[in-house]
């Protein structure tokens with residue numbers, strides 16, 4: 183069966199959840215109101231991973247709208263995406279990396295998404311002219327890698343992907359390409375039912391190294407089907423890396439997070455980053471974990487890993503750069519280090535901040551030498 187046909191069976195309306203969630207009329211209307219702002223689309227496969235007897239089921243939390251999404255505290259662009267946009271759909275924040283927003287579509291609209299402002303809603307921020315984006319990259323020789331993202335990069339057709347890969351793989355200045363997709367987790371059929379896609383990636387990987395970057399957040403997402411998708415990518419020579427988001431009520435427990443990291447390493451997916459959830463409107467207040475607590479959870483989860491599983495960094499994508507959260511210093515202050523910096527003066531800079539117990543983010547003015 184064609185993966186596009188399967189996606190058409192996604193659950194997109196509150197009414198479809200009525201039976202399984204036992205929504206009453208009033209609750210259903212409230213959920214519908216949330217969906218006017220933030221759409222829902224859940225593949226039947228992902229829905230089947232939910233234990234409906236558990237109202238706190240972590241999979242449910244990531245895909246089913248919650249009334250907490252009405253809290254608009256925070257902002258929609260927390261890491262300066264607008265100010266780093268050079269052309270529609272092309273961001274250039276760190277010298278060596280270009281980011282292409284190739285589509286606004288995803289197989290599933292994650293409730294915790296930091297691009298909630300656009301996924302499933304608007305094409306305004308996606309690349310409308312890939313040739314111009316390619317010209318920009320060619321003119322900026324400092325760019326040595328490109329991340330094709332979105333939305334979900336694998337929601338593009340094979341033809342569109344081939345065009346991107348064809349153009350980018352012929353640029354000598356690039357060392358490698360990354361494809362950002364959550365399909366191995368939320369909709370593995372995009373890979374398992376499309377050998378043509380895997381062949382395509384394999385072919386271009388021979389020209390330019392391709393890394394697939396995905397996002398497993400809980401070990402319940404590691405299933406026979408997702409493992410099969412990962413295996414097909416690995417067999418084709420594609421490296422698969424994982425970026426987990428630390429999410430309250432999903433993986434904010436050392437055993438849960440540690441179990442996930444172990445499970446990933448066991449199927450050949452290398453944990454790469456653990457992201458501090460961003461203070462995004464409709465997301466932050468119910469998904470963020472305080473940094474002090476997060477650092478403790480991550481450290482304990484790390485201690486459960488072997489060397490491979492310990493290679494990841496716990497980071498926040500801040501407006502001033504990707505900041506690694508190192509851990510608490512003996513005087514109680516938290517140590518941070520710029521892993522990637524927007525401003526040259528911040529490159530590799532280590533700094534300490536006395537955090538509040540419930541503090542979940544660093545204010546723009548508190549860090550960033552470029553600000554001073």
Ligand code: SF4
Nearest residue numbers: 288291292295333364
């Ligand atoms: S797949 Fe990625 S981009 Fe799409 S909604 Fe989920 S987190 Fe956001």
